Amino acid sequence: MSAVQVQHLSKIYNSVRNAGWRRFLSSRDPSREPFRALDNVSFSVQEGEFFGLLGPNGAGKTTLISLLAGLSHPTAGTASICGYDVATQYKQARRSLGVVPQELVYDPFFTVRETLRLQSGYFGIHRNDDWIDEILHNLGLTEKADANMRALSGGMKRRVLVAQALVHRPPVIILDEPTAGVDVDLRRSLWDFIVRLNKSGHTIMLTTHYLEEAEALCNRIALLKRGQIVALDTTQALMARVGGRDLEEAFVHIMHNGLQESVAS
Ligand SMILES: Nc1ncnc2c1ncn2[C@@H]1O[C@H](COP(=O)(O)OP(=O)(O)O)[C@@H](O)[C@H]1O
């Protein structure tokens, strides 16, 4: 069974289909033109994989993750987590998935521990403190357990986002640019932890602009460009196919020339 399966997924923002007043607005404001953020995307991630979803800003990575988390609805196509359809079996699908969002979102009035207890409660889990303590320890947050969220540094807040994604022990974990703007220490300790989770059987899907991270961590990589998958292969094969020395070179090459031309040349 696939950990993540995506079939013919498309997302059009500001679709003006059957909405008269929206059609009226979009005719006056070009920023309201329908925009195809995802275009017929299909792939699957097997259980236990460390999968990279890479692409430039605006490629559609966060849109894809929002669809997987059920935060947004596709214009066409289907997706499932551990075999559960994200639309028709939302509860089971959401329970199987932990998402670390790209944007820092938090409630300033709760402590770290309260935040994690609350998140456990959303999944109907009570008396979760043993697991919460273990997560806090692994993310270097033990000392901050009783600090208010607003009193944490940006990097600490990001650690809490990771902790929140893990409270319900999801088999699949998706991280949307988790290391953007965090210091070297946190990046290293975060990756140690994620690698351990992966080794203990969790499926990881990751977006990042740090290509050396992706090269070191991901066994397979999908490259997304303007809502379409332009390459999908093992990390080694992607680099070999374009003769790149490293993933960054392969990434730049494929984004500019595509895969077909580069194979031919
Ligand atoms: N809620 C929205 N309404 C309209 N357009 C959006 C919305 N969210 C994202 N987009 C557009 O969709 C495209 C893909 O965005 P996103 O999925 O955030 O890309 P990425 O995460 O790869 O940087 C971008 O052009 C973005 O401006």
Ligand SMILES: [Mg+2]
């Ligand atoms: Mg994004």
